[in-house]
Every structure is written in structure tokens, then in C-alpha cells.
Amino acid sequence: MKIQNPFRLGLLAGLGVLVALAIGAMVGQLATIITYVGAAIFLALGLDPIVSFLERRKLPRWAALLVTVVVALGAFVGIFYLIVPTIVQQASKLVNEVVDYTSSITWTDFLNNVQSFVGSSINVQDVADQVVKYIQDNLDTISGGVLAAGLVVVNGVFGAIIVLILTLYFTASLDSFKRALYQLVPATKRAKFADLAEQISSSVGRYVIGQAALALCNGVLSFIFLSIIGAQLPAVFAFIAFLASLIPLVGTISGSVLIVLGQILLLPDSPGTWITAGIYYLVYMQLEAYVLSPNIMNRAVKVPGVIVVIAALTGGTLLGILGALIAIPVAAAVLLIVKQVVLPRQNEL
Structure with a gap:
């Protein structure tokens, strides 16, 4: 019995370490979902004072929730339609200006302008050749980086939609969550x-x-x-x-x-x-x-x-x-x- 106790203790300790590592790996895999849920709860708590304010003005809970959700969605849609088109328009203007500028000069003229600006301390032509060679040698890596950046943007938009949906759900169910949480605490x-x-x-x-x-x-x-x-x-x-x-x-x-x-x-x-x-x-x-x-x-x-x-x-x-x-x-x-x-x-x- 004395020989088995250390073995059992070591076995249980090893199993405990394995379980802790498994839980850590699961949390790591669910990090994105946990972030979405945390952000949604955070935003729902931010909308709750508005709901409480409307309730103090004699509005029933469901009406206060409806008004808050409609105002929040209206503000989101309004900002989207007011700001995003302007941003797109000005960003397009910036791209067009860059395109017009690059098309108005040749590559040689551009290098000569840069060379005259930096002086003779740097050979701009050699630097440009090295940059072109680097791009040619690492074209696959650069293309993969651009694709990864595009996926990040898509995932960001998808995540914003998920957070918005969860926020609306948590805002509507916040009182129920609180009551359920309070029931877990001893009555005293x-x-x-x-x-x-x-x-x-x-x-x-x-x-x-x-x-x-x-x-x-x-x-x-x-x-x-x-x-x-x-x-x-x-x-x-x-x-x-x-x-x-x-x-x-x-x-x-x-x-x-x-x-x-x-x-x-x-x-x-x-x-x-x-x-x-x-x-x-x-x-x-x-x-x-x-x-x-x-x-x-x-x-x-x-x-x-x-x-x-x-x-x-x-x-x-x-x-x-x-x-x-x-x-x-x-x-x-x-x-x-x-x-x-x-x-x-x-x-x-």
C-alpha cells in the first residue's frame, strides 16, 4: 500500500497536467468565440443603462428594449450610409490621384526625380533593381500575404456581424441571465x-x-x-x-x-x-x-x-x-x- 500511494499520486498528478493542457488547448481554439462573446456582453451592458432609463420613464421592459434596439440599429445603419460612401469616395479619389500621378511620368523620370532629391549618396537605380528582384523572388510569399490580409478583412466583417447579433440577444436577455446567475448564490x-x-x-x-x-x-x-x-x-x-x-x-x-x-x-x-x-x-x-x-x-x-x-x-x-x-x-x-x-x-x- 505504501508503494502504491506514490504511484497513484504521480498518476493523478500526470492526469491533472494532461487535463490542464487539454483545457488550455480548448480555450486557445475557442479564443475567437470567447472574444466575440466578451465583446457582445460588454456592449450589451453598455446598452442596458439606456433600457433602464426608458423603464424609469414608465415604458415596459419589452418596449424599452425595442426602442433601444431600433435606435442602435438605426444609428449603425445611419453611420454606415452617411460615412462609408464618403470614405469610399475619398479613398477612390486618393487611388485615382495616385494612378494619374504614376501614369503621367515614366519609371525613369520617377527614379531621376528621387535621385535628385536624395543626392549622390544613394544609387536609386540599384535600390530599385534590388526591390524588383526581391519581389520576383518572393512573389508567392507576397501573394500569400495579400490573400491573408484579405481574409483578415473578411473575418473582421464577419466577426462584427456576429458581435452585433450577440449584442442584441444579450441585451434582450440580460435580466434573465442576471436572475439565473443570482440563483447560483446561497440565499443568505x-x-x-x-x-x-x-x-x-x-x-x-x-x-x-x-x-x-x-x-x-x-x-x-x-x-x-x-x-x-x-x-x-x-x-x-x-x-x-x-x-x-x-x-x-x-x-x-x-x-x-x-x-x-x-x-x-x-x-x-x-x-x-x-x-x-x-x-x-x-x-x-x-x-x-x-x-x-x-x-x-x-x-x-x-x-x-x-x-x-x-x-x-x-x-x-x-x-x-x-x-x-x-x-x-x-x-x-x-x-x-x-x-x-x-x-x-x-x-x-
Whole structure:
């Protein structure tokens, strides 16, 4: 018996390791689905405050859900039909300008212009020959990369549709999910758990609305300002500013850098335009960091600035963009649990 115990212990430990590895592999295979579900729940919690607001205005639950879903879908379709055609039109204009420019000069003239710009320190013809040779030698790899990029775009559109459908489903079923979750908690602790869960879900919802408000503010102001200064493709870059601002902490600065670089590439002979754009985004980032974001986010999640930075960096490192999005409300939930659960227990000891 004494000989068998170590063997059994080792066998069980080995089986446990195998089971843990199998579970890890399954989670890895389901990472995309888990991301879709997490994003949908996150967005559903963002729509829930609107539903609750309508319910407080004496609307029944089903009517509040219907109004919220119709408004959300209407906003999505409206943005699609208002912004996407403009983006496509301006992107097509950019492509046509590039085509017209390339067709107006010969390859030799282009190389001579580049050579005169860089001087005699670099032989542009040799560099061009090396680039052509590299493309010829790696044509299969480049073609595969282009195909992979196309598949990423298709998967992104497919994923957005799935997230939209799941969001609508979770928004309609959120109360049922909450009630089912509360039933799993012992009856003596159910009321406290339900109260804490409602506070957390409300905090997440306010955070989503606040982040969307910041992104919308950046997008609208960017479009107005870029149109006033005569920047190229204002709708495209305003849309980039909106999407980038949805990412907390680093989104605004990343979008601003992309916009300024885009203006430098499109308007190399108009430094006043992209310098003005750079100054504007420097001022706007200060305004957002010290005025807009504190007033909106402090009311939404009430998380100290240091914890916001640490949470966003940690979430982005672990789960990418989704992690950066959910990190701040998760930090708010942890702080809420500490204040209402951990600290009271410590005070009773």
C-alpha cells in the first residue's frame, strides 16, 4: 500500500497536467468565440443603462428594449450610409490621384526625380533593381500575404456581424441571465451579491457610454477642423480618429499620429496644413486628458488615474484591444468588491 500511494499520486498528478493542457488547448481554439462573446456582453451592458432609463420613464421592459434596439440599429445603419460612401469616395479619389500621378511620368523620370532629391549618396537605380528582384523572388510569399490580409478583412466583417447579433440577444436577455446567475448564490448572500452585481453592471454600462461619447466627440471635432484647414480626406481621418478613440489611454494619441502622418504624405508641399493639424491634436489631447475624460470617466467608473493607466496597459498586453477596453471597468469592479466586501470583513476581525 505504501508503494502504491506514490504511484497513484504521480498518476493523478500526470492526469491533472494532461487535463490542464487539454483545457488550455480548448480555450486557445475557442479564443475567437470567447472574444466575440466578451465583446457582445460588454456592449450589451453598455446598452442596458439606456433600457433602464426608458423603464424609469414608465415604458415596459419589452418596449424599452425595442426602442433601444431600433435606435442602435438605426444609428449603425445611419453611420454606415452617411460615412462609408464618403470614405469610399475619398479613398477612390486618393487611388485615382495616385494612378494619374504614376501614369503621367515614366519609371525613369520617377527614379531621376528621387535621385535628385536624395543626392549622390544613394544609387536609386540599384535600390530599385534590388526591390524588383526581391519581389520576383518572393512573389508567392507576397501573394500569400495579400490573400491573408484579405481574409483578415473578411473575418473582421464577419466577426462584427456576429458581435452585433450577440449584442442584441444579450441585451434582450440580460435580466434573465442576471436572475439565473443570482440563483447560483446561497440565499443568505443572494441580496448582497445581486446589489454588488447591479452596481458593477451599471458601472460598465456608464463606462461604455462614456468612452463612446469621447470617441464621437473626437471624430466630429476632427472632421470639422480638418475640413476648415483644407486637409485631405477629412471624413476618412475623422473616422480613424473615432475608431482610435474607442481604445482607452493610447487610442487618441495613436489616431492623432496616423492623421498627421497621413497629411504629411498627402500634402508634402503644404507644411502649414499638417503642422496646424499636429498643433490641434496636441491641444485636443490635453483637453481630453484634463477636462473631457476626467469629467466623463470619473462619473462613470470612479477609478483613480494611476489604476486606469495600469489596468489599460495590463489589459492591452494580455488581450489586445479587447483587454484594453474591458480593463478599466474590470478595475472598477475590483475596487467596488474591495470596498464593499473585503474592507468590511477586515474591519470585523
